[in-house]
Amino acid sequence: MTAGRPGPDAGPEGPDAHGAYGADGAFVAAVDGLADPLNDPLPGGHASPWFRTDNIPAAEPVYDDGHGSAYEPGYALHQGAQQPQGAPNEWYDPAGYQRDWYGPQEPSARIAPAAPSSPAAPAAPAAPAAPVAPAEERIPAPDLPAEPRTEVIAAVAGGLAEQRTEVMARIPAEPVFEPAPEPVPEPAPASASPSGGRAERRRAAKGRGRRRQGPVVEQAAPAAAPMSRMEARRAAKAAKDSPAVVASRVVGEVFISLGVLMLLFVTYQLWWTNIRAEQIAGNETNRIQDEWASGDRKPGVFAPGQGFAIMHIPKLDVVAPIAEGIDKEKVLDRGMIGHYGEGKLKTAMPSDKQGNFAVAGHRNTHGEPFRYINKLSPGDPIVVETRDAYYTYEMASILPQTSPSNISVIEPVPVGSGFKGPGKYLTLTTCTPEFTSTYRLIVWGKMVDERPRSEGKPDALVG
Secondary structure (H helix, E strand, O other): OOOOOOOOOOOOOOOOOOHHHOOOOHHHHHHHHHHOHHHOOOOOOOOOOOOOHHHOOOOOOOEEOOOOOEEOHHHHHHOOOOOOOOOOOOOOOHHHHHHHHHOOOOOOOOOOOOOOOOOOOOOOOOOOOOOOOOHHHOEEOOOOOOOHHHHHHHHHHHHHHHHHHHHHHHOOOOOOOOOOOOOOOOOOOOOOOOOOOHHHHHHHHHHHHOOOOOOOOOOOOOOOOOOOHHHHHHHHHHHOOOHHHHHHHHHHHHHHHHHHHHHHHHHHHHHHHHHHHHHHHHHHHHHHHHHHHHOOOOOOOOOOOOEEEEEEEHHHOEEEEEEEEOOOOOOHHHOOEEEOOOHHHOOOOOOOOOEEEEEEOOOOOOOOOOOOHHHOOOOOEEEEEOOOEEEEEEEEEEEEEEOOOOHHHHOOOOOOOOOOOOOEEEEEEEEEOOOOOOEEEEEEEEEEEEEEHHHOOOHHHHO
């Protein structure tokens, strides 16, 4: 380092002892300019991101080196003079500059000190000298360690490097091969000024902080070792299902199939049979009425399954044909009402002078014409329409349940009906409870009106 500048009365050395820097204040200005390139900000004021307005001294005091010589602040720092306690520091933040521009540094990293001025260097332009304070106002220069900014930067960089090592140690390793990171360039000496403007310096700093992502290399799965013949047989045998598994699958498939079939059967019985029976019964009713209108049908004995009359139950909105016999397939399952007219179960016809006209019908499925006869009340009309006349009966009594073998309910004077002597009676029989054929439900009626077709319909059908 060059010795401190002597005072005005230094003797023979005089102001020209420093050669080209002999002018008052020129040497200090030159040294300050070489110390840090950021001391020369861009035009427009302090635009650095590390600028600290609270650290700019209002007025630079004059320091005393203890030998009676006065020095300017910058000159005193570069000459090793001590700065008074509590004096303001530089107006920029060296540690922040080092961290933001060059990233975390190793503890061994150092920023090269300012190169000493060479006698052969060109002379810097003379700067106006700062006013020298009187001897009594001079502040003694404290002892300042050599290169304080370098020590601070090294300490901060070391702490950041340790933190980065701890964080990277906690991140689990990934099976991804990445290229080695590019080496962080050493920071340029303080005397080397970055080329270009502020925009170029920012782009260069951003480029240094980025890490290039290398291509992801997928690890190939290791090839399986070939199996021997015995091992291949064992593997094939293990892949086959055991007999228990096969049997359970078969049983499960059988149950599922049976469940589907039962569901289809229930749908057929409760829905489709009614639709089909109503279509057949409706066609038979139309055929009987057409024969009556054309005069083709003649009174007499009817063949089994042959329709000969039509029953009307106004309260239940029932209109169904009556056929000879109670055969299930030929009569009852076709939605028609069957007349007991064969063998021991033979009963009277409506046109007979006396007797019991007994009929049967389904309560559920296959048209179910007697589904709601249990809701009839005494006095409700039931009309039987034939080729020649209308026979009107009034409901008299009901037997909620009896055995299917009890044929006394269809005798000329039905047992349990309440009738005391011979007469013209009507008996309706059906199954009970619903959807079963365990018992029989019986409804009795007594004829109250007989009207020829030529006289028109009875009041029960007109109203």
